[in-house]
Amino acid sequence: MKNQLSGTDVTNKGQWYKIVISSGEDIRGMEATSLMGKLSLKFRLSGMPMDAKVFRDRNVVGCYVYYFSPSVLDFANDLLTSFKATRCAEPQDLTSLTPITL
Numbered sequence: 001m002k003n004q005l006s007g008t009d010v011t012n013k014g015q016w017y018k019i020v021i022s023s024g025e026d027i028r029g030m031e032a033t034s035l036m037g038k039l040s041l042k043f044r045l046s047g048m049p050m051d052a053k054v055f056r057d058r059n060v061v062g063c064y065v066y067y068f069s070p071s072v073l074d075f076a077n078d079l080l081t082s083f084k085a086t087r088c089a090e091p092q093d094l095t096s097l098t099p100i101t102l
Contacts, residue, residue: 014070017085022063032064036100038079039072043102046075055097066100067091 021031036054043052053069067088068080091097 015073016070016088016090017068017073017080018088019066019068019080019083019085020063021066021083028064032066035066035079035083036102039076040102042076042079048102049074052102054100054102055091055094056100057091057096058098059096067097 019035021028021035023031039054043049046052049071051069051071052075054072055067057065057067068076068085073080
């Protein structure tokens, strides 16, 4: 998929990414918890960059949708790749999203 992040193509500074976790209801929460736990660890190990932002769209039913600011790729490229992150536009209304504390 052209918009999917790969381990070698992080050359788009300023590019936002999103991850959609749409697995079965029984494991969706576990996958989201795993993603956020691993991301939080990478965030702390990278010095907790102030410009790293993560948001969740809680208005979507049946899946978890997360948005990642461009600086998250500086420390979590491999993680986002493993969760099949895709390029996206910066969300237009961040106030409609829930900020995630890493």
